[in-house]
Amino acid sequence: MKVLYFAWVRERIGLPRETVETEATTVADLVEELRAREERYALAFSDLSALRVAVDQELCEFDAPLAGAHEVAFFPPMTGG
Amino acid sequence: MRISVQGASFDVGAETANFTAGHSDMGAIVTFTGVVRDNDAGTLDRMEIEHYPGMTEKALTEIAQEAQTRWSLGDVLVIHRHGTLKPGEMIMMVATASRHRKNAFEAAEYLMDYLKSRAPFWKKEFTKDGAEWVDAKDEDETALTRW
Numbered sequence: 001m002k003v004l005y006f007a008w009v010r011e012r013i014g015l016p017r018e019t020v021e022t023e024a025t026t027v028a029d030l031v032e033e034l035r036a037r038e039e040r041y042a043l044a045f046s047d048l049s050a051l052r053v054a055v056d057q058e059l060c061e062f063d064a065p066l067a068g069a070h071e072v073a074f075f076p077p078m079t080g081g
Numbered sequence: 082m083r084i085s086v087q088g089a090s091f092d093v094g095a096e097t098a099n100f101t102a103g104h105s106d107m108g109a110i111v112t113f114t115g116v117v118r119d120n121d122a123g124t125l126d127r128m129e130i131e132h133y134p135g136m137t138e139k140a141l142t143e144i145a146q147e148a149q150t151r152w153s154l155g156d157v158l159v160i161h162r163h164g165t166l167k168p169g170e171m172i173m174m175v176a177t178a179s180r181h182r183k184n185a186f187e188a189a190e191y192l193m194d195y196l197k198s199r200a201p202f203w204k205k206e207f208t209k210d211g212a213e214w215v216d217a218k219d220e221d222e223t224a225l226t227r228w
Binding site for chain 1: 115131133135136139140161172173193196197198199200201202203204205214215216217222
Protein backbone atom coordinates (compact mmCIF):
# COMPACT_ATOMS: atom_id res chain seq x y z
CA MET A 1 0.00 0.00 0.00
CA LYS A 2 1.18 3.48 -0.84
CA VAL A 3 1.35 5.77 2.21
CA LEU A 4 1.78 9.53 1.74
CA TYR A 5 2.65 12.27 4.21
CA PHE A 6 2.17 16.00 3.82
CA ALA A 7 3.23 19.22 5.56
CA TRP A 8 4.61 18.73 9.11
CA VAL A 9 3.69 15.04 9.07
CA ARG A 10 6.07 14.65 6.10
CA GLU A 11 8.76 16.65 7.92
CA ARG A 12 8.47 14.67 11.16
CA ILE A 13 8.60 11.31 9.43
CA GLY A 14 11.27 12.52 7.04
CA LEU A 15 9.83 11.27 3.77
CA PRO A 16 6.94 12.19 1.47
CA ARG A 17 5.79 8.68 0.58
CA GLU A 18 6.60 5.03 1.03
CA THR A 19 5.24 1.61 0.22
CA VAL A 20 4.08 -0.28 3.29
CA GLU A 21 3.43 -4.01 3.53
CA THR A 22 0.48 -4.29 5.87
CA GLU A 23 -2.38 -6.52 6.92
CA ALA A 24 -4.14 -3.61 8.65
CA THR A 25 -7.89 -3.65 8.12
CA THR A 26 -8.56 -0.06 9.24
CA VAL A 27 -6.70 3.23 9.16
CA ALA A 28 -6.38 3.06 12.97
CA ASP A 29 -4.66 -0.36 12.69
CA LEU A 30 -2.24 1.04 10.11
CA VAL A 31 -1.47 3.98 12.43
CA GLU A 32 -0.71 1.51 15.27
CA GLU A 33 1.70 -0.40 13.01
CA LEU A 34 3.45 2.79 11.93
CA ARG A 35 3.67 4.11 15.51
CA ALA A 36 5.39 0.92 16.62
CA ARG A 37 8.09 1.29 13.95
CA GLU A 38 10.25 4.16 15.16
CA GLU A 39 10.22 7.22 17.37
CA ARG A 40 9.70 9.61 14.43
CA TYR A 41 6.47 7.79 13.51
CA ALA A 42 5.31 7.70 17.14
CA LEU A 43 5.92 11.44 17.30
CA ALA A 44 4.08 12.20 14.06
CA PHE A 45 1.07 10.13 15.14
CA SER A 46 1.07 11.12 18.82
CA ASP A 47 -2.12 13.22 18.59
CA LEU A 48 -4.63 11.95 16.05
CA SER A 49 -6.95 14.90 16.71
CA ALA A 50 -4.30 17.06 14.99
CA LEU A 51 -4.32 14.82 11.91
CA ARG A 52 -6.56 14.16 8.95
CA VAL A 53 -6.55 11.10 6.73
CA ALA A 54 -7.59 10.35 3.17
CA VAL A 55 -8.06 6.87 1.71
CA ASP A 56 -7.74 6.79 -2.08
CA GLN A 57 -7.91 10.59 -2.08
CA GLU A 58 -11.20 10.86 -0.13
CA LEU A 59 -11.22 12.32 3.38
CA CYS A 60 -12.34 9.77 5.95
CA GLU A 61 -12.32 8.91 9.65
CA PHE A 62 -9.61 6.92 11.42
CA ASP A 63 -11.91 3.91 11.79
CA ALA A 64 -12.36 3.69 7.99
CA PRO A 65 -11.73 0.25 6.45
CA LEU A 66 -8.70 -0.31 4.22
CA ALA A 67 -10.11 -3.19 2.16
CA GLY A 68 -9.15 -2.62 -1.46
CA ALA A 69 -7.42 0.69 -0.72
CA HIS A 70 -4.35 1.63 -2.78
CA GLU A 71 -3.32 4.90 -1.20
CA VAL A 72 -3.54 6.34 2.32
CA ALA A 73 -2.46 9.90 3.09
CA PHE A 74 -1.86 11.55 6.47
CA PHE A 75 -1.72 15.31 6.93
CA PRO A 76 -2.64 18.19 9.26
CA PRO A 77 -5.92 20.12 8.88
CA MET A 78 -5.88 21.86 5.51
CA THR A 79 -5.17 25.56 5.07
CA GLY A 80 -6.13 26.48 1.53
CA GLY A 81 -7.60 29.67 0.16
CA MET B 82 -16.45 24.67 -15.20
CA ARG B 83 -12.70 25.05 -14.98
CA ILE B 84 -10.43 23.98 -12.13
CA SER B 85 -6.75 24.85 -12.30
CA VAL B 86 -4.08 23.95 -9.75
CA GLN B 87 -0.94 25.69 -10.93
CA GLY B 88 2.43 27.05 -9.90
CA ALA B 89 2.29 29.96 -12.32
CA SER B 90 0.75 33.33 -11.55
CA PHE B 91 -2.48 34.36 -13.28
CA ASP B 92 -4.05 37.54 -14.59
CA VAL B 93 -7.33 38.23 -12.75
CA GLY B 94 -8.49 40.67 -15.45
CA ALA B 95 -7.89 38.25 -18.30
CA GLU B 96 -9.39 35.32 -16.36
CA THR B 97 -12.49 37.37 -15.50
CA ALA B 98 -12.89 38.54 -19.11
CA ASN B 99 -12.60 34.96 -20.39
CA PHE B 100 -15.02 33.73 -17.78
CA THR B 101 -17.59 36.42 -18.60
CA ALA B 102 -17.38 35.94 -22.38
CA GLY B 103 -20.09 33.72 -23.79
CA HIS B 104 -22.39 34.00 -20.77
CA SER B 105 -24.86 36.59 -22.04
CA ASP B 106 -27.66 34.72 -20.23
CA MET B 107 -25.91 35.26 -16.90
CA GLY B 108 -26.66 38.60 -15.21
CA ALA B 109 -24.16 38.22 -12.36
CA ILE B 110 -20.46 37.40 -12.26
CA VAL B 111 -18.82 37.36 -8.81
CA THR B 112 -15.05 37.00 -8.45
CA PHE B 113 -12.95 36.61 -5.32
CA THR B 114 -9.16 36.85 -5.29
CA GLY B 115 -6.97 35.65 -2.41
CA VAL B 116 -3.66 37.46 -1.87
CA VAL B 117 -0.63 36.49 0.26
CA ARG B 118 -0.99 38.80 3.26
CA ASP B 119 2.11 39.98 5.12
CA ASN B 120 2.09 39.25 8.87
CA ASP B 121 1.30 42.03 11.36
CA ALA B 122 4.99 42.71 11.97
CA GLY B 123 5.58 43.02 8.20
CA THR B 124 8.32 40.38 8.29
CA LEU B 125 6.93 37.70 5.98
CA ASP B 126 9.57 36.79 3.40
CA ARG B 127 7.57 34.16 1.53
CA MET B 128 4.94 31.48 1.77
CA GLU B 129 5.23 27.96 0.47
CA ILE B 130 2.07 26.13 -0.46
CA GLU B 131 2.14 22.36 -0.56
CA HIS B 132 -0.68 20.28 -2.01
CA TYR B 133 -1.71 16.69 -2.73
CA PRO B 134 -1.60 16.28 -6.52
CA GLY B 135 -4.60 14.28 -7.68
CA MET B 136 -6.69 14.73 -4.55
CA THR B 137 -6.52 18.51 -4.85
CA GLU B 138 -8.08 18.55 -8.32
CA LYS B 139 -10.63 15.94 -7.24
CA ALA B 140 -11.65 17.84 -4.08
CA LEU B 141 -11.91 21.18 -5.91
CA THR B 142 -14.00 19.60 -8.67
CA GLU B 143 -16.40 18.07 -6.13
CA ILE B 144 -16.76 21.39 -4.27
CA ALA B 145 -17.33 23.29 -7.54
CA GLN B 146 -19.88 20.73 -8.78
CA GLU B 147 -21.81 20.99 -5.52
CA ALA B 148 -21.86 24.80 -5.82
CA GLN B 149 -22.94 24.62 -9.45
CA THR B 150 -25.87 22.32 -8.63
CA ARG B 151 -26.97 24.03 -5.45
CA TRP B 152 -26.99 27.59 -6.84
CA SER B 153 -27.83 26.70 -10.49
CA LEU B 154 -24.66 28.39 -11.67
CA GLY B 155 -24.05 28.96 -15.36
CA ASP B 156 -20.32 28.46 -14.78
CA VAL B 157 -17.63 28.15 -12.08
CA LEU B 158 -13.90 28.88 -12.14
CA VAL B 159 -11.39 27.92 -9.45
CA ILE B 160 -7.67 28.71 -9.75
CA HIS B 161 -5.34 27.86 -6.85
CA ARG B 162 -1.57 28.18 -6.88
CA HIS B 163 1.08 26.12 -5.11
CA GLY B 164 4.81 26.59 -4.61
CA THR B 165 6.63 29.71 -3.40
CA LEU B 166 4.69 32.98 -3.20
CA LYS B 167 5.72 36.43 -1.98
CA PRO B 168 3.54 38.87 0.01
CA GLY B 169 1.17 40.66 -2.35
CA GLU B 170 1.08 37.81 -4.86
CA MET B 171 -2.25 36.28 -5.75
CA ILE B 172 -2.80 32.79 -4.34
CA MET B 173 -6.17 31.90 -5.77
CA MET B 174 -9.38 33.09 -7.34
CA VAL B 175 -12.90 31.84 -7.74
CA ALA B 176 -15.54 33.12 -10.14
CA THR B 177 -19.22 32.25 -10.28
CA ALA B 178 -21.81 33.09 -12.92
CA SER B 179 -25.54 33.05 -12.29
CA ARG B 180 -28.70 34.69 -13.58
CA HIS B 181 -28.98 36.95 -10.51
CA ARG B 182 -26.42 38.22 -8.01
CA LYS B 183 -27.62 36.48 -4.83
CA ASN B 184 -26.73 33.02 -6.07
CA ALA B 185 -23.38 34.13 -7.48
CA PHE B 186 -22.37 35.77 -4.17
CA GLU B 187 -23.51 32.86 -2.00
CA ALA B 188 -21.89 30.26 -4.21
CA ALA B 189 -18.58 32.18 -4.15
CA GLU B 190 -18.68 32.24 -0.32
CA TYR B 191 -19.49 28.56 -0.22
CA LEU B 192 -16.56 27.78 -2.53
CA MET B 193 -14.19 29.82 -0.36
CA ASP B 194 -15.41 28.27 2.90
CA TYR B 195 -15.03 24.76 1.54
CA LEU B 196 -11.74 25.14 -0.25
CA LYS B 197 -10.16 26.66 2.86
CA SER B 198 -10.60 23.50 4.91
CA ARG B 199 -11.55 20.69 2.52
CA ALA B 200 -9.04 21.07 -0.32
CA PRO B 201 -5.63 19.56 0.49
CA PHE B 202 -3.38 22.63 0.62
CA TRP B 203 -0.98 23.53 3.43
CA LYS B 204 0.73 26.88 3.92
CA LYS B 205 4.12 27.43 5.47
CA GLU B 206 5.29 30.95 6.30
CA PHE B 207 8.95 31.95 6.18
CA THR B 208 10.38 34.94 8.05
CA LYS B 209 14.01 35.78 8.85
CA ASP B 210 13.44 34.05 12.22
CA GLY B 211 12.45 30.72 10.71
CA ALA B 212 9.51 28.87 9.25
CA GLU B 213 6.12 27.85 10.60
CA TRP B 214 3.18 25.88 9.26
CA VAL B 215 -0.01 27.93 9.30
CA ASP B 216 -2.53 26.40 11.74
CA ALA B 217 -6.07 25.79 10.60
CA LYS B 218 -8.49 28.12 12.38
CA ASP B 219 -11.48 26.84 14.37
CA GLU B 220 -13.59 29.52 12.72
CA ASP B 221 -12.81 28.05 9.28
CA GLU B 222 -14.27 24.73 10.40
CA THR B 223 -17.23 26.48 12.05
CA ALA B 224 -17.88 28.39 8.81
CA LEU B 225 -18.91 25.13 7.12
CA THR B 226 -21.85 24.63 9.49
CA ARG B 227 -23.76 27.52 7.89
CA TRP B 228 -24.06 25.54 4.65
